[in-house]
Structure formats: C-alpha cells, structure tokens
Amino acid sequence: MSTMLVQGGTVVSSTGRTRADVLVDGEKIVALLAPGQATLGVDVAGSVDTVIDATGRYVIPGGIDAHTHMELPFGGTNASDTFETGTIAAAWGGTTSIIDFAVQRTGERVETGLAAWHDKAAGNCAVDYGFHQIVGGVDEYSLKAMATLADEGITSYKLFMAYPGVFYSDDAQILTAMQKAAELGLLTMMHAENGPAIDVLAQQLYDQGKTTPYFHGVARAWQLEEEATHRAIMLADLTEAPLYVVHVSAKQAVAQLAAARDRGKNVFGETCPQYLYLSLEEQLGALSSPGDGPDWGDFEGAKWVCSTPLRSRAEGHQAAMWQGLRTNDLQMVSTDHCPFCMKDQKELGKGDFRAIPNGIGSIEHRLDLMYQGVVTGEITLERWVELTSTTPARMFGLYGVKGVLQPGADADIVVYDPAGHTAIGVGAGRTHHMNMDHSAWEGFEIDGHVDVVISRGEVLVADGEFHGRVGHGRYLKRGLSQYLL
Numbered sequence: 001m002s003t004m005l006v007q008g009g010t011v012v013s014s015t016g017r018t019r020a021d022v023l024v025d026g027e028k029i030v031a032l033l034a035p036g037q038a039t040l041g042v043d044v045a046g047s048v049d050t051v052i053d054a055t056g057r058y059v060i061p062g063g064i065d066a067h068t069h070m071e072l073p074f075g076g077t078n079a080s081d082t083f084e085t086g087t088i089a090a091a092w093g094g095t096t097s098i099i100d101f102a103v104q105r106t107g108e109r110v111e112t113g114l115a116a117w118h119d120k121a122a123g124n125c126a127v128d129y130g131f132h133q134i135v136g137g138v139d140e141y142s143l144k145a146m147a148t149l150a151d152e153g154i155t156s157y158k159l160f161m162a163y164p165g166v167f168y169s170d171d172a173q174i175l176t177a178m179q180k181a182a183e184l185g186l187l188t189m190m191h192a193e194n195g196p197a198i199d200v201l202a203q204q205l206y207d208q209g210k211t212t213p214y215f216h217g218v219a220r221a222w223q224l225e226e227e228a229t230h231r232a233i234m235l236a237d238l239t240e241a242p243l244y245v246v247h248v249s250a251k252q253a254v255a256q257l258a259a260a261r262d263r264g265k266n267v268f269g270e271t272c273p274q275y276l277y278l279s280l281e282e283q284l285g286a287l288s289s290p291g292d293g294p295d296w297g298d299f300e301g302a303k304w305v306c307s308t309p310l311r312s313r314a315e316g317h318q319a320a321m322w323q324g325l326r327t328n329d330l331q332m333v334s335t336d337h338c339p340f341c342m343k344d345q346k347e348l349g350k351g352d353f354r355a356i357p358n359g360i361g362s363i364e365h366r367l368d369l370m371y372q373g374v375v376t377g378e379i380t381l382e383r384w385v386e387l388t389s390t391t392p393a394r395m396f397g398l399y400g401v402k403g404v405l406q407p408g409a410d411a412d413i414v415v416y417d418p419a420g421h422t423a424i425g426v427g428a429g430r431t432h433h434m435n436m437d438h439s440a441w442e443g444f445e446i447d448g449h450v451d452v453v454i455s456r457g458e459v460l461v462a463d464g465e466f467h468g469r470v471g472h473g474r475y476l477k478r479g480l481s482q483y484l485l
C-alpha cells in the first residue's frame, strides 16, 4: 500500500473551504492535516511515497455522475461510448464514479437486462460504477425482481412516462411499481414527459413537412413535461414513494417540484448542463456554418436532440434551472450522458426528427461546465461540490465512502485549478475524449482546469496525461438513499 499527500491546496466541501493537506494510505483518506509538514513532530510530506502539489488550487471530492447511458441501445443504434471510452472521458473531467442505467426493455426480464449490464461494465471501467435499473415493463415478473435489487446494491430504478412501446409505463403500472418501491425503500426515478401526447404532436408536425431537429423540441412541449411531472408527484404522494425526477428542463416542472417540496414531500429533481446553457433557438434550430466541419445544413441541430429537449431561451427556462439549483428545488446536476455520432447515428433521422437517436455527450465536461457557473456567480464554490459530488453520493447511498473528503472515505480526489483554462471541443488544441465525431460543447471556454484526478489512491490524470487503466473501476454496491426527509 502506498501513501500520498495532496499538499498545499484549499479543500472545498459542500459546507465550506479550508487550507488542508489530504493524507492518503492505500485506497483511503486517513487524515486532513493543517497545512505544514510537522504533524506530531513527523515530516509528513517527507515520509509519504507521493506528494501531489495542490498549491493555489481547490481540492475536491471526485465527481459522481449519477445519470449515464454507456452503450445504450436506442433507435436502432447504440450510444457511442462504451464503458471503457466513457469512463476514461469521465476521468479526464474529474468524475471518478458513475451510475449507469441497466436496461429492461418492454418484453424482456429485469434479471436479463441487469446481467447484460454487468457483463458490459465488468473489467472495462476506468472509474467506479454503479447501476440504477430501468424497469421498462412493469408486470408481475419485474415487480418480483424489484425485491431483489437492493440486495444487489441497486437502490433506485427508473420508469418512463415517455417512449410508448419501448420503455413506457402507464399510470396503472407506475402506481403499482411505486407501491412496491415504497415497501422496499427504493427511490423511483422518473422520465417525466407525456409520451403518448408527444407522439401525436410529432406525427402531426411530420405530416406538415416539419421534419428538422428543431421540431423535436416543438413536439416535446413544456406542457407535457409539467403535466407528467405533476402526475408523477401525485402518484408518489399517494403511494408515499420517494420520487426523483430526472433531466428536468422546463421551468414549469421546477415549479411543480418546488410546490411538492414545500408540502414536505420526498420529491427531488435533477437537471443537466445542457438545460443550463443550451437552447431550442440556438442549438436545435442551428444551421451549420461553412468551414465548420461537415455541412449538415439545418440538420446541424441533431447534435442537440435529447429528451427532455432543450427549451426556449426566450421563455426563460435556463435561468429558472440555475435558480432551482440555488434554492435547492433542484438538488443535482448529472449529464444524462448518451452520445451518438452524427455520421451513421444521428444521421438516421435526416428527413424525420423522430428517428434521430436522443442524447448528448457531456460526461467529460460536467465539473468544468458547473465550475463556470461559479465563475459567473450563478452558484457558490461549495454548491458546486454539493451538486456534482456530495448530493449524488447522499441521494444514491454512497455517502461517506464517496462524495466527501474525510478520514475513511475513498481517496477520490480532484485538484482543480481556478487559474487554469479549458477549451472544449474536437477542434485543434481543444479538449474532447468522448467517442463522438463532434462535441455538443464545441467552443465553450472554461475559466478553470481539472489538473489531477485520483481514484482510490491511484492517479488517473496528471500533467495532461491519462495514467489510469481500464479495469481499475469497481462495481459500487449502493445503500439506500441518505437524502430522504
């Protein structure tokens, strides 16, 4: 077992910041020391195997991205990041744990889907990984399977009010699953959009010749997110099941969450960087500019087709997401990382936006994009750590081991340089490690930089180089949520 001292930095937690050195023994943090070398007469820096210099920089717990979809089958293709490429990209960006979604599609068995996800991930991850379970077909078999999930370290499961015929659950199925979840203590994660209504609107738009990516955003109207969010909250209320609404993008949906929370309910919301920065007008409605890589014309917007969709900036949804993060009506920021290339993948929907695979790749940039919110004054430094690491750990039963720098915790540590700079994108001299032929974040400039990334005492990234290895990442058996009221 080797020892390490992360020296000279400012340790930031969800509740404050302090100058401290972090002492690591093997995979664990063993102490936070007041700055300086002579602790009880021992020159600590001189007696450890490795000293990491963090002078002038922030020392934070490794990021936890609680919403990723490596290799997700969607619309006749698979998300382009494997567990290998996706977790390497995560490491580059300071994320040392992910929680991916094991998939049961309608008509399949939960156990089969979960076993398949273990097969895909085992031995292939550069950072630690856990699973949520997608229950895409609520029936007597899946309800029975839910009872065994917690024993396997899967304490949250996801239902879909969208995607009829693929993942969709109707109200009767949602009610039944929530009753079961309440009994078992599982957290219900909800994709809250009224899928059957969306499908009607999408068909009508298509019939009118409105086939470009922009109309993906028009069909998935905010009213259908607000309505589904409200319905999910009411069903959760009735069954006393805690509810976590994923990828919230409509300001009206945030208002529904806030109202439920004001009534004292265990209702939580997550948003994603794309809903904070990107919009219907600027991205989904984009035209590619000449000389800017392949000319996709008005299909350029396909790069940003995801669900829930990017929403109108004129309507103020982005500002409402930042506000929700400040007021804790939204508790977390995950990426919903689900990358597809333009070539051969997004392209499937040329001439019909309904056939564009839904998803954006962001796993590498979440810490940076959220840090930029600190720079611009949207959130505090402490809130940055809380949103990207501490609350994800608490929400999904990892806290104490992950999400905090304290004795006994895993030595998942990021050294972040507020004087550094990160240029995001696939262009020359820019940063992009995800397995995609474009970046949804091309041209974004971040006033900060992930300098060093450590996972369980192993340096994954330092000096601009990847030192990690596939197979380092370990399966995380999660406990029950530690965030409930």
Ligand SMILES: [Zn+2]
Residues within 6 Å of the ligand: 191, 246, 247, 307, 308
């Ligand atoms: Zn979803």
Ligand SMILES: [Zn+2]
Residues within 6 Å of the ligand: 067, 069, 336, 338
């Ligand atoms: Zn998702």
